[in-house]
Amino acid sequence: MTKMRRRTFLKASAATAVLSAVPLYFNFNDYQKVASEAPINKIPTTCNGCASMCGLFAHIKNDRLWKIEGHPIHLKSRGRLCARGHGMASDLYGKGRVTGPMKRTGEESFEPISWEQAFKEIGEKTKEIVNTHGGNSVMWLEHGVRGKYYADQFLDVIGSSNYVTHYSTCFTSKTNAWQNMVGSSLNGDHENSKYMIFEGRNFAGGIIPHGMNQITKAKEKGAKIIVIDPRYSEIAKIADEWIPIRAGTDLAFRLGLAHVLITENLYDKVFVNKYVEGFDEFWNVNKKYTPEWAAEVSGISADKIREIARELAKNAPESFIEPGWHGLHSHYINSTQTAQMGIVLNALLGNFYKRGGLMPSASIALGSMELPAQFHPEKGPRIDGAGVEGEFLTVETGRGIAQRLPDAIEAGKLKALFVYHFNPLRNAPDPEYQKKIKNAELVVSIPVDWNETSIYAADYILPESYYLERTEAPMNVSGHISHDHPQISLRQQVVKPLYDTKPLLDIMRGISNEMGYSLYDYTVEDQIKAAVEPLGITPERLKQAGTIEFPATVKPGFPESNGKPSCGTFTGKIEFSIDLFRLDGKMGIPTWIPPMVMPNPDIKEEFRLIHGKCPWHSHGVTSNNPELMAITEQYNGTAMWLNTKRANDLGIKNGDTVIVESDIAKKTVKVRVTEFIHPEAVWIPAAYGGFSKKFTTSYNVGVNYNDFIPAMVEPHSGSTMSQEVIVTVRKVAN
Amino acid sequence: MARYGLLIDATKCTGCMACSIACSHHNQLSTKVDFNRLEFVEKGTYPNVKMEIVPLQCMHCDDPPCALVCPTQATYKRDDGLVLVDANKCIGCYYCIPACPYDARQVNEDRVPEKCRFCIEYLSVGEQPPCSSTCMNEVRLFGDLEDPDSELSKKLGTVSTYQLIPEKGTKPRIYYVKK
Numbered sequence: 001m002t003k004m005r006r007r008t009f010l011k012a013s014a015a016t017a018v019l020s021a022v023p024l025y026f027n028f029n030d031y032q033k034v035a036s037e038a039p040i041n042k043i044p045t046t047c048n049g050c051a052s053m054c055g056l057f058a059h060i061k062n063d064r065l066w067k068i069e070g071h072p073i074h075l076k077s078r079g080r081l082c083a084r085g086h087g088m089a090s091d092l093y094g095k096g097r098v099t100g101p102m103k104r105t106g107e108e109s110f111e112p113i114s115w116e117q118a119f120k121e122i123g124e125k126t127k128e129i130v131n132t133h134g135g136n137s138v139m140w141l142e143h144g145v146r147g148k149y150y151a152d153q154f155l156d157v158i159g160s161s162n163y164v165t166h167y168s169t170c171f172t173s174k175t176n177a178w179q180n181m182v183g184s185s186l187n188g189d190h191e192n193s194k195y196m197i198f199e200g201r202n203f204a205g206g207i208i209p210h211g212m213n214q215i216t217k218a219k220e221k222g223a224k225i226i227v228i229d230p231r232y233s234e235i236a237k238i239a240d241e242w243i244p245i246r247a248g249t250d251l252a253f254r255l256g257l258a259h260v261l262i263t264e265n266l267y268d269k270v271f272v273n274k275y276v277e278g279f280d281e282f283w284n285v286n287k288k289y290t291p292e293w294a295a296e297v298s299g300i301s302a303d304k305i306r307e308i309a310r311e312l313a314k315n316a317p318e319s320f321i322e323p324g325w326h327g328l329h330s331h332y333i334n335s336t337q338t339a340q341m342g343i344v345l346n347a348l349l350g351n352f353y354k355r356g357g358l359m360p361s362a363s364i365a366l367g368s369m370e371l372p373a374q375f376h377p378e379k380g381p382r383i384d385g386a387g388v389e390g391e392f393l394t395v396e397t398g399r400g401i402a403q404r405l406p407d408a409i410e411a412g413k414l415k416a417l418f419v420y421h422f423n424p425l426r427n428a429p430d431p432e433y434q435k436k437i438k439n440a441e442l443v444v445s446i447p448v449d450w451n452e453t454s455i456y457a458a459d460y461i462l463p464e465s466y467y468l469e470r471t472e473a474p475m476n477v478s479g480h481i482s483h484d485h486p487q488i489s490l491r492q493q494v495v496k497p498l499y500d501t502k503p504l505l506d507i508m509r510g511i512s513n514e515m516g517y518s519l520y521d522y523t524v525e526d527q528i529k530a531a532v533e534p535l536g537i538t539p540e541r542l543k544q545a546g547t548i549e550f551p552a553t554v555k556p557g558f559p560e561s562n563g564k565p566s567c568g569t570f571t572g573k574i575e576f577s578i579d580l581f582r583l584d585g586k587m588g589i590p591t592w593i594p595p596m597v598m599p600n601p602d603i604k605e606e607f608r609l610i611h612g613k614c615p616w617h618s619h620g621v622t623s624n625n626p627e628l629m630a631i632t633e634q635y636n637g638t639a640m641w642l643n644t645k646r647a648n649d650l651g652i653k654n655g656d657t658v659i660v661e662s663d664i665a666k667k668t669v670k671v672r673v674t675e676f677i678h679p680e681a682v683w684i685p686a687a688y689g690g691f692s693k694k695f696t697t698s699y700n701v702g703v704n705y706n707d708f709i710p711a712m713v714e715p716h717s718g719s720t721m722s723q724e725v726i727v728t729v730r731k732v733a734n
Numbered sequence: 735m736a737r738y739g740l741l742i743d744a745t746k747c748t749g750c751m752a753c754s755i756a757c758s759h760h761n762q763l764s765t766k767v768d769f770n771r772l773e774f775v776e777k778g779t780y781p782n783v784k785m786e787i788v789p790l791q792c793m794h795c796d797d798p799p800c801a802l803v804c805p806t807q808a809t810y811k812r813d814d815g816l817v818l819v820d821a822n823k824c825i826g827c828y829y830c831i832p833a834c835p836y837d838a839r840q841v842n843e844d845r846v847p848e849k850c851r852f853c854i855e856y857l858s859v860g861e862q863p864p865c866s867s868t869c870m871n872e873v874r875l876f877g878d879l880e881d882p883d884s885e886l887s888k889k890l891g892t893v894s895t896y897q898l899i900p901e902k903g904t905k906p907r908i909y910y911v912k913k
Contacts, residue, residue, distance in 0.1 A: 067759035070868060080870045083751040086759055204748035209870035216746050216871045234748040237785045238871075244781050615750035627758060630765035631751050635774070643780060675780040 038062050044071055044546020046491040048467035049085035050618040051143065052076050052208050052480065055547045056085065058468060058494040065092055065468060065495055070209065074547040075483050080209035083616035087628040089468065092495070096449040096624040096695050098463035100500035108455055108693070115502065115510060122460055123514020125442050126158075129416045130515075135159030136380035137413065141402060142166070142420035147446075149473065150508045151420070153519045157512075159377030162414075164384055164400030166422050168718045169429075172399055174329040176717040177339035179396065180578040182352075183568020184360070187482040188322045190214040192356035195311055195319035197226045199250055199342075200327030204234035205613040211481040224315075226308065228253070228300075229327075231641065231683045232676035234615055244678045247608045247723060248595030249298040251334045253305065254321075254341035255286055255592060256294025260309035261348045268316060268350025275558055275565050276347050278576035282589045289592060299678075316349040318356030325480070327612065330719035333596040337716075340578070340590035347574045352567075353558045359482035362554045366474065366488065367534035369522060383413040386718060393584045395718035403428045403711045403720050406436035416442040420504065421464070425452035426620045426690065429709040429720050430664060446507060449624065450694030465501040468494045472503075473527040474542060484552035488532070490542050586716065596724040599680055604649050605728040607642075607682045609662065611705040617687030623698035624690065632687075638702030639672035641683040642729065647673040652731050659730045662708035668732060669703045682729060737815045738794070738857050739879040741886055741895070743911040746871040747787045749774065753865035753874065760853065760864040767840045769850040770865055789873065792817065792838040792849040793898070793906030800830035800839070815907060816854055821846045835902045852876065879907070 038061040047054040047068075055074025059066045068089045070077035091097075101118040102110035129137055135158035140151040144165030155163055167175070178185045188196060191214040203212050216238060219225055227239040228250070236242040245253060261267040262283060272279050291302035291309075312319045321342050328338050351357025384401040385391030395401060402424060408414035417440045425434045431452070437443060438457040445451075445458035454461045464470070470493055477487035502510075509520035528539045535550075542548060559566050566572040570579065577588030599606040616631050617623055632638060640660065642652065652658060654673040659666060660682070669684070677683055688702025709725045754770045761769065773788040798817045801809045808823035809830055824846045831839045831847055839847040853863030857876055861867070866874040877886025895909040 066762075067756070067864070069756075069864065080868050081752060081756070082870065083755045086752065086755040086868070090759065204750065207750060207870065209752075209868075212748070212870040213872065232783055232785065234750070237748050237787070238746060242781070242783070615748070616755075626765050627755055630768075631754065634768070634771075635751075645780070675776060675778060675783045676785070677780075679780070 040066070043492065043494040044490070044544075045468065045494050046489055047077070047081065047085045047088070049082065049088040049622065050206070053475070053477075053489070053491070054081060054085060054209065055477070055489050056081060057546070058089070060494060063495060065089060071547050073487070073545075073549055074489055075477055075481070075485075075487055076208050076210055078210040078213065080213065082207040082209055083631065084207075084618050084622050084628065087616070087622055087625040088618075090627060091622075091625050092466050092468050092498070094449075094625060095697070096692075097466070097499065098447065098450055098454070098461050098501075100463065102461040104459050110461065115500070118460055118462060119510035119514045122442070122444055123511050126416050126511065127515045129441055130158050133415050134380065135377060136161060136383065137415040138162065138418070139164060139383065139405070139408075139414055139416070140418050140420065141405070141422055141424070143422045144399070146472070147420040147504055150504055150520065151418075153371070154508060154512060156376050157374050157517055157519060159379050161379040161382045162384065162400075163398075164386075164402050166402050166424075166427065167399040168395075168401045168403060168713075169330060169427060169720050169722070170326050171329040172396060172717040172719045173335035173339045173714065174324060175399065176394070176396055177336055177343060177578075178323070180580055181340060181343050181569065181575050185479075186323065186352065186358035186360055187480055188320050189354075189356050189359040189482045190218055193218055193223055193318055193320060194356060195224045195226075195315035197228060197308070197312070197321045198235055198239070199228040199245075199253075199321060199324065200331075201322045201324040202229070202233035202235050202327060202612055203322075204237070205615050206325060207615060208480055214481065224311070230610060230678035230681045231612065233612060243300055243304065246297070246299040246678060247610050247681045248332050248334075248598070250328055251338040251341060251590070252289070252294045252297035252592060253300055254338065254345060255289035256291045256298070256302070256305045257309045257312070257345055258286065258341065258348060259290050259294070260306050261313060261345070264310070266310065266313035267348035271350030271352075272348065275352065275567070275573050276576060277569075277571045277573040278589060282344065282576040285589055285591050312345075312349055316357070317351035317354040319349060320351050320357050321345050323358070330714075331610075331721065331723035333714055333721055333724060334593040335714060335717070335719060335721070337590035337593055343574065344576055344590065347576075352574065353556050355556050359484075359556070360554050361478040361480075361482060362484055362486040362552065363476040363478050364486035364488065364535065364550055364553065366476065366531040369526060369530040372521070374517075374519070383408045392713065392715070392718050394580050394586065394716050399718075401713055401718040404713060406433055406439070409436065409440045414440055416440065416444075418444045418446065419453055419458070420446045421448075423447070423451040423453045423620060425456055426704065427706065429706050429711040429722065431691070431706060432664075433711050446504065448501075450692055451620070452690070452692045455692050455694060462507050463499070463501040464507065465497045465503050467491060469497040469501070470503040471524050471528075473524060474531050477547065484554040486550045486553055487547055488535075488542070488550075489547040490528070492543055492546075581716065596721065597726050599726050603728075604646070605730055607646070607727055607729055608680055608723060609660070609705060609708055609725050609727045610681045610683050610723050611686045612683065614685040614687055617685070619686050620690060620698075620704075623687050623701070624695040626697050629697045629701070632701075636670075636672060637685060638670065638688050640669045640703075641674050641677045642671045643677050643679040644673050644675050646679050647671070650729065650731060652729070657732045659732055660703070660708070660727050661730075662725050662727045664710055665707045667703045667707055682727065735813055735880065736857070736878040737880040737907075738852055739877065739886060739907040739909065740852070741875045741877075741889055741893075741909045741911065742789050743873050743875075743893075744787055744789055745911060745913050747772070747789060747873045748871060749787050750870065752868045752870065753789070756864040756868040757850070761851075764843050767842050767848065769840065769848070788910075790836060790838070790898075791908075792834075792851075793836055793904065793908045794850075794852055796905035796907065797903060799833040799835070799902070799904055803829040803833045805829065816852050818851055819846065819848055821848075835899045835904065836906070
């Protein structure tokens with residue numbers, strides 16, 4: 001790196017036009033001088049290192065981002081940020097960004113065009129598709145739900161029902177079960193708990209800093225932490241016990257726990273009688289699933305299952321099975337039943353709406369703008385099949401099925417696709433299959449960087465301004481951790497855009513105006529004003545504070561109305577049996593469903609491929625960051641974990657390169673031979689395997705689990721079943 | 735006169751690396767330089783295993799061997815005990831690198847063997863440096879060892895600690911919580 005002296009730094013900083021050429025770093029001695037002279041402006045905003053959106057303060061010197069720190073009020077950060085948050089901030093100056101609107105000129109080649117030309121061409125093409133094939137041939141696909149407010153207006157006016165998120169690749173079994181059985185989602189009250197089970201949930205890998213802080217604090221106060229996972233994950237490091245489980249058998253383990261709680265009369269009968277519907281139906285079907293049976297399936301001894309169930313009961317209601325997130329909830333054909341069993345077990349412990357058990361995330365109603373009435377054409381059925389009778393009736397329509405789009409394109413149902421901050425070519429199963437997305441008549445990608453979807457499938461790339469360069473409508477701070485006090489938080493611009501990029505609102509306005517609609521006749525400032533003024537807050541105050549906390553709205557106690565339970569389901573109770581599933585000819589209650597595939601114990605090369613988050617990357621989105629990738633390099637972060645004994649049987653040594661092969665892919669990867677993983681499984685981190693050549697840091701580094709799995713659909717919740725795959729592992733011949 | 739020290743409770747560390755990158759940003763280090771590093775040690779045999787993590791960095795020793803061997807006093811110890819590097823005096827002989835038993839020196843892009851500087855601008859106003867303030871598990875606690883009322887001194891009174899390689903006689907000022 002060229003050494004940058006103070007004078008050059010100041011000169012470069014003064015000329016914002018050349019900022020993009022300025023490296024982020026200046027050395028320590030220079031920093032000392034600059035720091036002593038330039039004022040530091042600390043501006044609150046929110047992180048985009050993952051979807052948790054922690055509050056942060058950006059430190060700006062000479063119009064340039066220097067560093068970030070956690071917002072002390074924001075309940076997800078409480079002054080602390082994880083590595084990916086710090087890394088993503090510096091990617092503002094990173095090499096992978098798209099610098100202006102692009103139009104495809106050939107395979108993997110693009111030419112820069114003006115925004116005017118992009119809007120005109122995309123607007124005309126979309127209008128032609130809507131006129132010819134109907135609005136329902138247009139789909140909006142995004143990570144979710146950052147673009148939903150704008151996307152909904154667009155989809156409504158053209159008459160499309162196709163709003164789809166990445167959630168089916170991530171956690172839909174969980175949200176489906178909670179919505180149908182409870183009517184809302186609750187979170188572990190980690191801070192006040194005495195006994196917590198983290199099953200397939202690595203809070204120290206998929207990090208909410210304050211959530212993890214609460215867990216370690218609870219442990220200091222004496223709480224017991226049990227981690228059940230085929231891999232010794234980061235949270236296992238602070239657990240009292242790590243219990244490896246055969247991957248794919250968590251449902252059996254949970255059925256075994258329920259058996260102990262019920263047969264030993266350890267469950268909370270008063271709670272169940274009052275607040276649970278369908279207990280008898282559940283028990284009649286599941287009586288046969290004893291701890292001995294569960295031990296046979298899961299590999300966890302019957303004694304241990306009894307011990308855990310008894311300890312859970314002893315500490316109830318200040319004990320819980322962490323409701324979890326990605327882990328378990330998109331991985332198996334039985335993931336929905338596993339999620340259902342999480343609710344059943346917690347209900348048996350009577351811990352709903354109890355301190356130390358499960359509690360809500362408080363929220364507050366933000367105001368909204370009055371939008372002018374528009375003509376809304378009738379919409380057709382969703383083309384991903386979510387919620388459609390005879391297809392995937394039980395899949396949540398608000399989330400959709402992201403992984404089978406090429407089918408919809410091939411069937412002629414999907415003609416125009418808008419992809420906002422999602423990268424299905426890397427983050428959905430089977431990239432070769434996902435590449436067929438390019439066969440749609442129009443593909444528009446709205447990213448910040450040159451991701452794989454943009455390069456291989458998009459006709460147009462419309463770069464959004466980086467999250468530190470744009471202001472968004474305020475949001476409730478909510479999800480994943482419980483809290484009594486509602487908070488609202490604002491993402492706001494902390495530096496001027498470096499390149500010719502726009503916020504999503506301006507992009508949508510540009511396209512829709514060309515189509516003859518005036519849908520977005522407002523500014524983000526109007527949105528902020530409308531959102532906060534009913535709360536008695538000025539936009540200026542929110543901008544200055546970044547995060548504002550309100551008096552508590554949540555108290556312990558099951559929701560009741562007129563003395564009757566009213567938790568948001570039809571009966572107002574926790575429903576052990578899901579009506580919608582029965583309506584679709586499925587079992588309403590959870591019961592045993594074996595995993596779709598299992599490695600053959602007689603074949604020494606066979607393993608189940610499992611995956612998970614590494615603490616300093618957020619799947620693919622952070623992987624081009626040079627600092628985060630330097631950590632990966634230093635700590636051998638891309639290696640595939642392989643059990644020592646199994647490795648010995650195969651003649652594989654630590655650091656060897658092996659061939660990993662599934663039905664659809666064959667890749668080579670370095671291995672870490674370790675005692676920290678179940679012998680039946682191999683584990684790879686979820687962050688790697690980038691194949692965008694514009695990502696100079698992440699290109700061709702490591703492998704990705706999506707390479708090995710076909711694009712499947714779990715029939716209850718629509719998830720990808722991303723661990724229903726058997727691979728063979730062989731040493732590369734010398 | 736303050737005398738700064740650090741208590742590390744590595745039993746709470748889960749290896750997320752936030753300390754390392756917060757340090758890098760605050761001190762504007764290149765990706766090749768890393769003032770904080772973690773040593774991961776696997777112990778046991780499946781399934782009875784345990785991971786140990788040891789955060790490592792400059793110990794700001796009371797008797798710093800790096801300062802002793804430095805021919806130009808580029809590495810020097812201040813009255814408050816901080817061991818610092820004056821890059822303008824460094825001639826790049828690198829004697830300090832092998833002299834340090836903790837392998838704490840990192841050659842930066844200016845070819846100066848730099849290291850953790852305890853972020854004195856935070857310590858002197860009673861705040862925690864970025865590596866500590868960003869840590870979600872509160873693994874690191876900086877403070878004034880001379881001040882009996884400092885949070886650090888109080889905490890040191892309640893936990894048993896150990897230090898790394900005491901036999902070298904460097905008197906490091908980082909204390910680790912015993913498991």
